[in-house]
Each structure stands twice: as C-alpha cells, then as structure tokens.
Ligand SMILES: Nc1ncnc2c1ncn2[C@@H]1O[C@H](COP(=O)(O)OP(=O)(O)OP(=O)(O)O)[C@@H](O)[C@H]1O
C-alpha cells in the first residue's frame with residue numbers, strides 16, 4: 001500500500017471544475033514535485049492534501065487511513081507557503097514554536113525542540129528577531145523551521161522559492177535536497193519551474209488543465225513522455241515538433257512524407273493502422289548541424305537562423321524552416337554557425353511520434369518509437 | 370537621510386498662518402476656561418478679557434470644593450465605569466464579529482454586513498426611543514447595565530476592525546490552522562495582535578464618545594446616584610443652579626480634562642490607526 005494515496009480525486013468550485021479524477025500514489029520518503037503551467041491546479045491539489053481545501057469527490061489516504069474528514073493539523077502535514085506567512089508580531093522563536101505552544105507542550109520541551117531545529121537551519125542567531133528584520137532567504141528558512149518542528153509525516157511546499165533571487169534560489173534548492181536527505185520525510189513540492197522540478201524530484205508529476213498528464217522519475221518523463229504536453233513542458237529549451245503530412249505503411253515500418261515541407265523518411269516502427277497527420281518530437285540535442293557542403297544519407301532539413309544563444313560551453317540555435325516551423329538546435333563550441341542558413345541532420349532513432357490528439361504513438365514491438 | 374532645506378514659499382507661510390489661526394480659535398475657549406478657574410472669585414471675567422490666570426491657589430480651592438462638596442466625584446466614577454465597560458464591550462464584540470466577517474465565509478455574510486453598515490446611516494435620534502422602550506421593559510432604567518449594554522455593539526467599530534482584519538493575509542490564518550490553532554486561538558494569537566493599532570484607536574474613539582455622551586445617560590437614569598459627568602455639569606449649567614460662573618467653569622474644565630489627556634497620550638496611535646486603517650495590520 002502506498003504511503004500517500006490519492007484516488008479519483010476531483011475538485012470543483014461551484015460549477016467550475018478545477019481538478020478532474022486525479023490518481024497518484026506516493027511512497028514514503030519520496031520527493032515529489034507537482035509541476036505545470038499557472039492555473040492548472042497544483043496549489044489546489046496540495047491544499048487538498050493539507051486539508052485546507054475540501055475534497056469534492058474521491059479520497060486521499062495517508063498510511064492507509066482516509067484523511068478526507070480529518071482536521072488539517074491532525075493530518076500530520078506541514079506546509080511552507082510562497083508568501084512564507086510568518087507571524088509578523090512574534091519573534092522567530094515565537095514563530096517556530098507556535099504549533100508546539102498550541103499543542104500545550106512544556107516550556108523545556110519547546111525550547112529543546114526549537115534549539116534542535118534552529119541548529120539544522122542555522123537560525124540560532126535569529127531567534128530573538130522578528131520576521132520584518134530578516135532577509136528573504138532567512139524568512140524562508142524560518143518558514144521551513146516552523147514546518148519541521150512539528151515533525152510532520154508529509155512536508156508540503158507551495159512554490160517556496162519563487163520570491164527569492166536566482167542565486168539564492170539555487171542555494172536554497174541545494175539546502176532543501178540536503179534537508180530531504182537528512183530527514184528522510186516525504187516531501188511534496190509545487191513549482192511551475194521545470195528546471196527546479198527536474199533537479200529536486202524523485203517523482204515528477206506534470207499537471208495541466210486539472211489533470212495529471214504523467215508522473216514518474218524526471219528522466220523518464222524527459223526521455224519517454226506520454227503525450228505532447230509533457231514532451232513540450234519537460235526540458236529546456238523545449239522539444240521541437242515537426243509536422244508530418246502523411247504516413248503510409250511500408251514493409252517493416254512506416255513511410256513518412258511531408259516532414260516540415262517535403263522531407264521524407266522511413267521509420268522502422270511497428271504501428272499498423274497508423275495514419276497521418278502526426279508530429280515528430282525531437283530534442284535540440286538530437287539534431288546535428290551539417291557542414292555547408294557534403295552529402296550524407298538520411299533526413300535533412302534546411303533552416304534560416306533567427307537567433308543564436310551563446311551559453312559558453314554550448315549554444316542554442318533557433319531556426320525557421322521553409323514551412324515556418326520553428327526549431328531549436330544545440331550546437332557545440334566547434335560548430336560553424338556563420339552561414340545564414342544551416343543544414344540539419346535528424347537522428348530519427350530518438351524521434352517521438354505524437355498523434356494530432358497529442359497522445360504519444362508508441363511502437364507496439366519495442367519500448368521506443 | 371538627507372535634509373533638504375528650501376526657502377519657505379508664500380504658500381507655506383500662508384498655510385502655516387491659517388493652521389495657527391485655526392489652532393488659536395480652537396484653543397481659546399479652553400484657555401479662557403483655565404483663565405476663569407485660576408483667578409480670585411469675583412474677578413470680572415467677561416468684559417475686558419484677561420489673557421493670563423491670576424491665582425493658582427484660588428483655582429485649586431475651587432477644584433477641591435467641587436470634588437468634596439458636590440456629586441462630582443461620584444459622577445466621575447460613574448462616567449469612568451461607563452466608559453471602561455463600553456470600551457471593553459465594543460472591543461470584544463467588534464473584534465469577534467470583525468474576525469468572522471473579514472476572514473471567513475459563511476452563508477448570509479454579505480447581507481448581514483450590509484445591514485450592519487446600513488445601521489450606520491440611521492441617526493441616533495431615530496433609534497433612541499425604541500432603545501429606551503426596550504431598556505425600560507427589561508427593567509433596566511436607572512441601572513449601570515441599562516446605561517452600558519445598548520452601546521456595546523458598535524457598527525462603526527465593526528466596520529473599522531473589518532477594514533483592518535481584511536488586510537491579514539489568508540496564508541497566515543491557514544498557517545496557524547495547520548499549526549493546530551483552534552478557531553479561537555487564531556483569533557486570539559493572530560488576528561487580535563495584528564490589529565492592535567486599530568483596537569487602540571477604537572478604544573480611544575469609544576472613550577471620547579462615551580465620555581461626551583449626554584443624551585442616553587440623561588434618558589436612562591433619572592436618579593442622581595447614576596449621574597454621569599455630563600449630567601452633573603449640565604446641572605451646574607442649568608438656569609436654576611446657584612453656582613457662580615467660575616464654579617461652573619471649574620466643573621466644565623474638569624470634565625474636559627480626561628478626554629484631553631487621553632488624546633494627548635494616544636495622539637500618535639490615533640493618527641497611526643486612522644492612517645493605517647485598511648492597509649496593514
Ligand atoms: N476559491 C476559488 N474559487 C474559484 N476558483 C478557484 C479558487 N481557487 C482556485 N481557483 C481556480 O482553480 C484553478 C487552479 O488554481 P491553483 O491555484 O491550484 O493553480 P496553480 O496550478 O497553483 O497555479 P499557479 O502556478 O499560478 O500557482 C485556477 O483556474 C483558479 O482560477
């Protein structure tokens with residue numbers, strides 16, 4: 001039985017549905033990240049787990065016990081808010097100890113608990129200050145301390161780092177990973193930053209339009225997405241999508257034609273009944289820039305360079321193909337990018353196919369299309 | 370901070386002149402009162418106005434006489450109890466109701482709040498007779514609770530506190546809920562401290578209002594034992610009073626002192642409170 005089980009959960013405000021039939025199981029100690037575009041329902045789902053939001057239908061169970069009707073504080077969850085939500089009129093000690101004081105613990109117990117947490121988060125010197133006298137990163141640590149001190153079964157984070165500047169965000173991210181390793185507690189983390197999601201997650205849950213699009217280890221989602229949304233959302237820069245006009249069965253595979261204009265290619269894919277139009281998904285690193293002259297076998301495309309992003313070790317080249325399709329290609333330091341148009345070679349062994357409904361078309365014989 | 374000094378323009382001079390003029394007009398009656406009180410009995414007061422008091426001891430003697438030989442001291446006590454009980458009630462009921470109205474949703478919330486706001490617009494003169502009848506039917510005439518209870522729920526106070534509590538972030542309330550605070554504990558430990566300034570302001574305004582309230586005490590208590598300062602001063606002022614002008618002035622001055630003191634002590638809080646209403650807790 002999973003540690004935290006979300007089963008057929010839906011949520012609607014009046015007639016407006018926000019979450020639809022969410023099924024998700026989370027193991028003890030896992031670091032789970034909910035990621036998705038703004039308004040897709042991540043916060044709502046998190047708040048339903050915490051108990052701050054009611055569940056319209058379905059059940060949420062923690063350690064086998066359905067918690068739908070259990071008070072937030074009794075669920076053993078603790079939450080860190082994007083706004084930190086520290087109590088401005090209390091000292092840091094008062095903030096961290098608030099939950100313990102509400103539970104009527106003894107003074108000695110509270111003091112030792114707070115001291116322990118302050119040690120973990122390096123808050124010792126700040127305990128007598130008030131939230132107004134702290135920096136953003138320090139406030140964030142206090143908010144985490146307030147969650148840790150209650151020794152919850154599940155930590156919930158709602159975009160905790162989005163108010164921090166880029167450098168601090170990277171540092172806090174590392175601290176969070178370290179914290180997770182030390183405490184070993186289940187953590188659920190909401191973000192709409194997919195880089196944050198990739199780096200933190202044991203299990204990444206991509207959401208969109210009130211549904212879970214796919215859940216799994218970040219690299220699985222990167223390499224083997226279930227649909228076009230996940231493929232496009234995970235990875236930066238984004239995956240390229242090439243339109244394909246027709247698909248015809250051929251011996252041992254399918255023949256594609258009308259790829260981004262008039263490209264043709266043979267795919268050794270066991271997919272009887274597959275008909276076009278479809279889309280080919282290709283990561284920027286699976287496209288090669290060819291020297292201006294020379295001929296090789298395979299699928300070639302030609303594109304006009306619109307932008308080159310130099311990142312030092314590598315660069316990303318943005319191109320427009322003849323039919324208007326936009327492409328992003330990764331190039332190494334040694335690539336010659338001086339020409340206004342570039343010839344691209346496409347490695348179809350990494351190509352993913354998507355139907356026009358956005359679903360992934362998988363090979364029926366092998367694991368990869 | 371750098372201090373930038375600029376030469377005063379004609380406008381600043383005019384503004385200041387006007388402000389000083391208004392202040393003088395407002396202060397003069399009080400100063401005149403002091404003048405009359407602290408002078409020998411029988412010294413002419415109205416014609417040829419004197420601008421300075423002449424005798425400290427004579428004034429102190431008048432105050433002593435008022436406190437020891439009239440009902441004044443008891444009235445002071447009654448007024449004080451009346452004000453303190455009213456303040457306690459207004460703050461308690463106002464903050465409890467404001468907590469619910471501003472931070473939680475419940476059926477009928479908007480309508481109820483609308484009705485309360487509407488009651489702000491009804492003049493006291495309209496409600497005072499029904500209130501009197503109700504109080505009298507309860508048998509509360511000539512009692513302290515008859516005096517206090519009708520003033521306990523203040524629509525204005527509720528409105529003001531709601532404005533303040535609306536500014537308390539929802540996240541903070543939810544954080545407290547997750548921390549295991551009960552509904553009342555959230556009110557007590559989070560909402561109340563966060564609108565402390567508003568509470569102080571409301572307390573001061575309520576004090577001023579109750580202390581200066583003349584009509585209701587007059588109506589509800591006919592027995593001299595329950596007279597408030599306002600009523601006693603009214604007696605001094607009445608045409609049949611056998612008090613001399615300077616004694617009447619002394620009574621007036623003594624009545625004016627508590628609100629003045631209150632205001633001077635809490636002036637900064639009042640300004641802060643009014644300025645901050647609705648922006649932050
Ligand atoms: N109280 C509410 N009443 C009605 N609709 C709501 C309410 N709260 C949220 N919603 C709607 O539910 C949807 C999901 O909101 P949610 O806050 O969960 O999004 P999110 O994924 O966290 O977005 P973001 O990344 O911007 O924080 C949104 O379309 C929002 O408008």
Ligand SMILES: [Mg+2]
Pocket residue numbers: 042043044158
């Ligand atoms: Mg959100």
